[in-house]
Amino acid sequence: MKRLIHAPDFSLDETIDSAQVFRCRPENGGYRVRNGRREFLLTQRGDTVEVQTDNGITQAEIVHFLALDEDHAALCERLSKHPEIRTAIETCRGLRILRQDPWECLVGFICSSCCNVPRIRKVVASLCDAAGEHGSPAFPAPGSLPPEEDLRKLGAGYRARFLHAVNISTMRAWLNGLRLQEFSVARRRLMSLDGVGEKVADCVLLYALGFREAFPIDVWVRRAMEAVFFKGRKITARHLQAFAADRFGPDAGYAQQFLFHAWRTRRNR
DNA sequence: GCCCAGGGTAGTA
């Protein structure tokens, strides 16, 4: 089924290239994106996004996934009041934070540790090929990831132990229930999982559970923050976290996403 | 061939 959706202040390229979702590839001038049980073929022309997807999905669900219900212009206006990050906002305008499936997000970011983005995509893809029926768009459900030794052979390396741990212990209902908790409570509960520290927890909170105040700190965000706010001095993650919460509050997640994407793609100057 | 990558954990000071 094909739909046309009005999407002002939206950039498909910036959104997909900013490494939130890992199952995506270019196709026909757009992208084929898989997340959770959904599959989309997305193409943008001006203010219009063409979406080809399965019959079951509603227009409202697509708008929700792409975060087109957010007031992006107002967000950029608020963030642009911080001159230190203005370049990042302007060069990546239209970058939206998708609302993705929590389980796939959790697994993807456990895979991400000490990997570059192309390798994360590869590991996630091979993991899906091994677990699911080949060609199925659905991400393997909790409990149906390959056994630990297979995960290791698929290229997961030392992350295989962590993947196995969440595979046998985590359930969808538990993850979804975290949406109703306070940010700090949900964060602590995610971090109680073996292999989930502050960074991975913050990614799941931000990209999948709706906590836009979450501020994941990876090597790029650390570099960006130290450069633009602290004259290149080394700052502890704890301090950066508090600083971001104080500066950006509920927009911290978006500030992070703009900084990450601008610096990783070397458009910070 | 080398440096680095969307980290987490356990141990130590």
Added chain:
DNA sequence: TACTACCATGGG
């Protein structure tokens, strides 16, 4: 609380 070694491996 902060710093370190270790974990495995491939992309550029």
